[in-house]
Amino acid sequence: MSDVALALGGASFDGLVNIEELAGQGMVTLRGDLSDTTIISAVKDVFGVTLPGTRETAFDGAQGALWMSPDEALLLCPYEEALQRADELSAKLHGSHALVVNVSDARAVFRLKGVMLREVIAKLAPVDMSPDAFTPGMVRRTRMAQVAAAFWMDDANTARIVCFRSVAAYMFGILSVSADDASAVNHFTR
Known part of the structure; x- marks a missing residue:
């Protein structure tokens, strides 16, 4: 996916979760x-x-x-x-x-949908993503791998992530790697 496509929205990835850049x-x-x-x-x-x-x-x-x-x-x-x-x-x-x-x-927004979203986020952010510690209605401002970000859950299977637009391609890449089907740890689904 090119940086131009990311800047205009429309980037998506299907794996452990669906990742989609939200335009506008x-x-x-x-x-x-x-x-x-x-x-x-x-x-x-x-x-x-x-x-x-x-x-x-x-x-x-x-x-x-x-x-x-x-x-x-x-x-x-x-x-x-x-x-x-x-x-x-x-x-x-x-x-x-x-x-x-x-x-x-100046910002990009990504939506993650799927039952594995806690695992995808936990691989990247130093946040306790267990269902008892992080629930819909909460927000965290933190780092995801090497970049600043904020994220929240709209419901049990949907989260949104905000980052600087200048690092949108990087964010999409790390989310995609974390959501790759071969990377499942199943920590929160036991």
Whole structure:
């Protein structure tokens, strides 16, 4: 798969899980005091979700919020709405100590689907992927092999991974190797 194809979305791989690059995910980074009622209210008004707690996610349809650090959230929306929503959020936070940036074109998103997704992720990230330790609704910001990434589970068999677009080809490659049928360890399926 060429870097051009990855940059446009559409890369996919079938193995222990199905891996697909998702094209067109709107992403807005928010930096500020996530406990500030002005920020909480503005996010709810613009994105329709409540800011999540530590290492959690909050979704309402295509809108979502991911906790990224004590002073950072990643807000999700349809791609075509990201710039407008970033501008609207920025306007609502005028005068507040906050930073709002549309990062949609700077990030890549991959979806993993299948019962082996915990194993695929565990091979790459220093995160306890056991069902008791990591459940849908949680998010982790970490490293996957040599690159920074964040991931969360939408449900028991679906996860999404966000990384910098500049390393999308690398991420697709390591995910594909980790999901190769011949690499099954079956740690979580015993």
